Amino acid sequence: MSPVLEVADVSKSFTMHLRGGVVLPVVRNVSFSVAAGECVVLSGPSGIGKSSILKMIFGSYRCDAGAIRIHHAPHATDVSRAEPREIIALRKRVIAYVSQFLRAIPRVAAIDVAAEPLLASGSAREEARERAGSLLAYLNVPERLRSLPPATFSGGEQQRVNIARGFVGDHPLLLLDEPTASLDATNRAAVVDLINERKHRGTAILAIVHDLDVRDAIADRLIDVTAFATAA
Amino acid sequence: MLDADVITRTRIDEAELADEPLLIAEGLTKWYGRQLGCRDVSFELYAGEVLAVVGESGSGKSTLLQLLAGQLAMSSGRVLYRLRDGATRDLAMLTEAERRLLFRTDWGFVQQDATLGLRMSVSAGGNVGERLMAVGWRHYGRIRHEAESWLDRVEIDPERIDETPRSFSGGMRQRLQIARNLVTAPRLVLMDEPTGGLDVSVQARLLDLLRRLVQDLGLAAIVVTHDLAVARLLSQRIMVMKGGRVIEQGLTDQVLDDPQQPYTQLLVSSVVPV
Amino acid sequence: MSERTYNFAYLDEQTKRMIRRALLKAVAIPGYQVPFASREMPMPYGWGTGGVQVTAAVLGPDDMLKVIDQGADDTTNAVSIRKFFAKTAGVRTTTHTEEATVIQTRHRVPEQKLTEAQILVYQVPIPEPLRFLEPRETETRRMHALAEYGVMHVKLYEDIAHHGHISTAYAYPVCVADRYVMDPSPTPKFDNPKMDNCAALQLFGAGREKRIYAIPPYTKVVSLDFEDHPFERYRHDAACALCGATDSYLDEVIIDDRGGRMFVCSDSDYCERRRESAPPAPQPAGTDASHA
Numbered sequence: 085m086s087p088v089l090e091v092a093d094v095s096k097s098f099t100m101h102l103r104g105g106v107v108l109p110v111v112r113n114v115s116f117s118v119a120a121g122e123c124v125v126l127s128g129p130s131g132i133g134k135s136s137i138l139k140m141i142f143g144s145y146r147c148d149a150g151a152i153r154i155h156h157a158p159h160a161t162d163v164s165r166a167e168p169r170e171i172i173a174l175r176k177r178v179i180a181y182v183s184q185f186l187r188a189i190p191r192v193a194a195i196d197v198a199a200e201p202l203l204a205s206g207s208a209r210e211e212a213r214e215r216a217g218s219l220l221a222y223l224n225v226p227e228r229l230r231s232l233p234p235a236t237f238s239g240g241e242q243q244r245v246n247i248a249r250g251f252v253g254d255h256p257l258l259l260l261d262e263p264t265a266s267l268d269a270t271n272r273a274a275v276v277d278l279i280n281e282r283k284h285r286g287t288a289i290l291a292i293v294h295d296l297d298v299r300d301a302i303a304d305r306l307i308d309v310t311a312f313a314t315a316a
Numbered sequence: 317m318l319d320a321d322v323i324t325r326t327r328i329d330e331a332e333l334a335d336e337p338l339l340i341a342e343g344l345t346k347w348y349g350r351q352l353g354c355r356d357v358s359f360e361l362y363a364g365e366v367l368a369v370v371g372e373s374g375s376g377k378s379t380l381l382q383l384l385a386g387q388l389a390m391s392s393g394r395v396l397y398r399l400r401d402g403a404t405r406d407l408a409m410l411t412e413a414e415r416r417l418l419f420r421t422d423w424g425f426v427q428q429d430a431t432l433g434l435r436m437s438v439s440a441g442g443n444v445g446e447r448l449m450a451v452g453w454r455h456y457g458r459i460r461h462e463a464e465s466w467l468d469r470v471e472i473d474p475e476r477i478d479e480t481p482r483s484f485s486g487g488m489r490q491r492l493q494i495a496r497n498l499v500t501a502p503r504l505v506l507m508d509e510p511t512g513g514l515d516v517s518v519q520a521r522l523l524d525l526l527r528r529l530v531q532d533l534g535l536a537a538i539v540v541t542h543d544l545a546v547a548r549l550l551s552q553r554i555m556v557m558k559g560g561r562v563i564e565q566g567l568t569d570q571v572l573d574d575p576q577q578p579y580t581q582l583l584v585s586s587v588v589p590v
Numbered sequence: 591m592s593e594r595t596y597n598f599a600y601l602d603e604q605t606k607r608m609i610r611r612a613l614l615k616a617v618a619i620p621g622y623q624v625p626f627a628s629r630e631m632p633m634p635y636g637w638g639t640g641g642v643q644v645t646a647a648v649l650g651p652d653d654m655l656k657v658i659d660q661g662a663d664d665t666t667n668a669v670s671i672r673k674f675f676a677k678t679a680g681v682r683t684t685t686h687t688e689e690a691t692v693i694q695t696r697h698r699v700p701e702q703k704l705t706e707a708q709i710l711v712y713q714v715p716i717p718e719p720l721r722f723l724e725p726r727e728t729e730t731r732r733m734h735a736l737a738e739y740g741v742m743h744v745k746l747y748e749d750i751a752h753h754g755h756i757s758t759a760y761a762y763p764v765c766v767a768d769r770y771v772m773d774p775s776p777t778p779k780f781d782n783p784k785m786d787n788c789a790a791l792q793l794f795g796a797g798r799e800k801r802i803y804a805i806p807p808y809t810k811v812v813s814l815d816f817e818d819h820p821f822e823r824y825r826h827d828a829a830c831a832l833c834g835a836t837d838s839y840l841d842e843v844i845i846d847d848r849g850g851r852m853f854v855c856s857d858s859d860y861c862e863r864r865r866e867s868a869p870p871a872p873q874p875a876g877t878d879a880s881h882a
Contacts, residue, residue: 412732412736413736413737416736416738420740435723435744438723438744438748439752441751442747442748442751445744446740446741446744447740449740449741449743449744449747450738450739450740450741451740454743454816454817455816455817455818456747456750456816456817456818456819457818459747460747460751477751478751478752
């Protein structure tokens with residue numbers, strides 16, 4: 085099964101110029117791949133660099149060495165070397181990312197936050213809102229909240245809006261950073277179902293999950309990031 | 317594993333990416349006597365992209381915008397623009413008439429001070445309709461109707477179409493300025509601190525409007541701002557300027573989340589989170 | 591004490607050459623404002639110095655001069671200027687339009703149709719039609735050069751927005767020869783159509799602003815308007831109380847303290863001629879003049 089995502093010898097460190105140029109290594113020689121229809125979970129203790137790996141794949145972080153290849157037939161793009169507009173195009177159609185915390189934009193209703201990825205890739209407003217609405221409903225976000233900006237929502241409500249936003253499109257690669265962290269059991273189960281449904285549709289999923297039950301329910305493979313950690 | 321040689325930086329989605337850039341800036345340089353305004357600024361902008369230019373006072377970002385808008389003569393460098401007919405032309409090679417027509421139809425410029433970008437003694441409708449009249453619209457009813465629909469779009473009550481901007485608040489004046497610029501469906505909009513001087517709640521409303529308009533109309537925009545939050549909200553790409561030079565550029569979230577240059581790190585860390 | 595003598599028509603020959611050169615340029619570019627070095631004249635600015643300089647430059651010893659002010663030959667200004675030229679040029683003067691070869695006018699076009707043998711000289715206060723919206727001279731020159739006249743229609747738009755119709759009653763902007771937008775001087779818009787395809791040469795002089803412009807004979811002059819608010823001639827709802835004319839521009843004259851008034855032709859020569867040739871049939875005072 086050909087991979088959707090190939091991470092090859094990726095290394096990253098932060099150089100803190102404001103602290104005299106001290107270098108904080110994060111990860112070294114990270115290599116793994118994720119195929120269509122499989123869910124790979126990154127494991128390891130907090131701070132080991134799991135989120136950083138997801139961000140490098142999405143393009144939010146730079147990587148110092150190595151390659152991150154996204155296969156989206158008939159093309160393949162190395163995110164670590166791509167031009168900003170190529171990454172923007174990738175994010176529209178290929179890679180969706182559910183971050184740990186929702187970045188709330190002022191004045192935008194929850195339903196529009198969730199619908200936005202579809203609008204960005206060209207769907208009509210009504211159609212996008214409909215899909216976003218049904219996802220929010222599935223995630224138990226009540227009707228009355230959908231027209232309100234999420235800035236005042238609880239952590240769990242915000243996260244569900246974030247998840248809807250990540251799942252509303254048809255992106256072949258899904259990156260999930262602690263999708264169930266602030267959710268109760270019902271909603272955790274709902275998210276697990278969403279993930280499995282996408283797996284069946286052939287989406288490649290790379291996730292960070294601490295909850296062992298959720299992990300067992302979705303993971304096809306585990307990758308222990310400790311193996312790529314650099315010495316402190 | 318696939319052969320690394322085979323994997324090159326191929327174009328992602330030909331149908332999606334425009335074939336050619338909309339705007340190409342090459343080596344833009346401006347000296348004010350011996351004082352440097354900006355130096356060697358080069359970038360490409362594609363249709364539908366929003367580029368934020370951030371920096372502190374004296375960084376050269378406003379000079380850059382004025383060079384692009386033709387308000388200042390450049391010391392060296394050139395600006396190439398792809399016109400509506402598909403031809404890419406050096407702006408300096410256009411006749412003045414062509415250039416002024418371009419700025420009135422295909423480009424917009426939203427000034428920081430709305431009183432400079434509007435005719436304060438002319439009604440809102442006249443302000444919005446002016447560009448239409450300048451390109452030959454001669455039917456009063458249709459001009460008025462178009463003005464009304466744009467006022468509505470920028471959330472100004474169309475009933476106020478006959479009032480002059482003197483009676484408008486700062487935020488309303490800025491929204492009127494946006495309508496005035498967008499009425500001829502420009503493909504590129506330059507903005508100089510569009511939220512400068514406005515109250516925070518007013519800023520939020522304006523940014524929201526800009527975000528939606530940029531998305532709905534597929535505008536390309538260059539937004540000069542000192543406010544990183546504005547950059548994050550509106551732009552996909554960012555250029556950080558200091559002392560007249562571009563010291564870092566790239567994806568907005570990448571530059572703001574993982575700044576590489578010392579100055580960028582300083583800038584990002586200086587913002588007090590709310 | 592010997593009598594002071596003046597050069598023919600007061601101005602020295604070099605000055606007249608300079609003005610004529612400006613006039614030639616103006617005629618070559620209909621509607622374009624040509625700067626000229628306006629001279630000190632023996633009348634203050636605002637009293638027709640521009641018109642007087644143009645007249646002085648084109649006047650010859652065989653010319654017959656007529657001077658009108660708001661259509662009348664007998665107002666103070668008209669009389670003064672006529673006497674001025676009689677003294678300094680020794681030319682014959684007349685109040686009859688069809689006899690004159692040079693007609694200097696302030697703010698009116700004669701009702702009588704003009705011929706190819708005549709020159710009409712207008713006195714202009716502010717020559718720049720764009721001045722009201724654009725105070726910078728550098729910018730208005732650019733706008734004319736690039737034919738950027740959108741702002742003129744903004745003015746007309748504002749009129750309609752505020753008054754329901756284009757309310758500009760005089761100095762109504764026109765487009766000359768499909769190129770330059772021009773201020774026809776503060777003549778009533780009633781007179782604008784007379785400028786179109788006129789057989790006479792029309793010259794415009796602004797002394798204080800130092801500009802000369804011209805409309806050659808048989809030139810297209812179109813008043814600016816909108817498709818759905820076309821230019822309309824002002825129609826009086828009255829006839830002249832003295833001569834009965836229904837097609838001339840009328841002045842309203844208050845005749846008593848009780849609001850009584852009558853309407854008479856503004857063009858005094860026209861009215862007189864009509865009275866001479868037809869049996870007078872004084873009409874009762876008409877109703878208000880209004881837009882058609």
